[in-house]
Amino acid sequence: xxxxxxxxxxxxxxxxxxxxxxxxPNIIPKKIYVANGAAERAIIYKEKxxxxxxxxxxxxxGLKIDEVRERITKLKPDELISHNGKIxxxxxxxxxxxxxxxxxxxxxxxxxIQKQYFSKxxxxxxxxxxxxxxxxxxxGFLRLLYALIIKRKPPxxxxxxxxxxxxxxxxxxSSKVIVxxxxxxxxxxYYNFKGVFPSYRGWADAYLIKRLPIKLKSRILTTDLxxxxxxxxxxx
Numbered sequence: 001x002x003x004x005x006x007x008x009x010x011x012x013x014x015x016x017x018x019x020x021x022x023x024x025p026n027i028i029p030k031k032i033y034v035a036n037g038a039a040e041r042a043i044i045y046k047e048k049x050x051x052x053x054x055x056x057x058x059x060x061x062g063l064k065i066d067e068v069r070e071r072i073t074k075l076k077p078d079e080l081i082s083h084n085g086k087i088x089x090x091x092x093x094x095x096x097x098x099x100x101x102x103x104x105x106x107x108x109x110x111x112x113i114q115k116q117y118f119s120k121x122x123x124x125x126x127x128x129x130x131x132x133x134x135x136x137x138x139x140g141f142l143r144l145l146y147a148l149i150i151k152r153k154p155p156x157x158x159x160x161x162x163x164x165x166x167x168x169x170x171x172x173x174s175s176k177v178i179v180x181x182x183x184x185x186x187x188x189x190y191y192n193f194k195g196v197f198p199s200y201r202g203w204a205d206a207y208l209i210k211r212l213p214i215k216l217k218s219r220i221l222t223t224d225l226x227x228x229x230x231x232x233x234x235x236x
Contacts, residue, residue, distance in 0.1 A: 011176070012030065012177075013168050013172045014029040014032045014045070014177075015034075015161075015165050015179045016032065016180055017161040018035065018037055018038040018181055019181045019224065022224065024041065024223075025223060029052050030052055032045055032055065033057060035182075037071045039068075039071045055077060055078065055079045055080070055081060057081045057083060057164045058081075059083045059087075059109070059160070060085075063087070069093075079101065080101050082106070085105055085107050087105065110166070111123070111154060113163075113166060116170070122211055125207065126156060127148075129202075129204035130147065131144055133198075133203030159204075162184075162208070165220070177220050178223070179220060180223040183202075184202055184205050185199065186199030186202040206231070209231045
């Protein structure tokens with residue numbers, strides 16, 4: 001994990017994801033949003049003075065994964081947001097831990113928030129990632145038909161990492177948002193987890209982030225070269 005210095009001249013919010021070998025800005029942001037198991041990366045900022053307000057964003061599926069839950073436990077964030085409805089934190093954490101963490105939840109993996117910034121058509125078109133990001137167009141096409149016609153699934157929408165970006169932008173309307181550890185492409189997590197971030201989700205994330213309203217996207221900065229190129233935002 002490498003670091004880059006960035007001199008603040010205004011309010012800064014930091015969003016952290018789990019891409020390996022990501023650059024961690026050497027700053028003291030006013031607030032941090034951290035996705036799933038990337039929670040561990042926020043510990044270095046919690047130790048700074050003054051300590052920023054840290055929000056961990058995850059869901060019940062993430063908390064069932066030891067590698068994710070253990071990192072959130074270790075971080076002890078100020079707040080935890082569940083993106084798929086109300087969950088009983090005592091099923092995943094000690095009661096003493098839960099008492100010291102503010103909890104709130106949003107429904108449907110944040111689709112209601114996403115609909116404030118993307119049209120229904122845009123959200124549905126992002127599902128084409130199942131075709132163009134699967135590595136096999138025929139298989140991807142069949143998978144998309146299955147999701148739409150058989151399962152009647154709602155749009156995939158943003159992954160937890162990019163949903164964290166959207167929440168940070170919407171809750172901090174006057175702040176610049178620095179994104180690190182998110183690259184808008186498939187790949188592994190930096191921590192020891194056998195699962196991977198699938199390419200079709202990276203395709204969908206890229207499709208949506210590129211179409212964020214300019215008033216939001218203009219406030220994004222990133223330490224990731226691919227994110228900068230794909231989303232056309234400033235690289236720091």
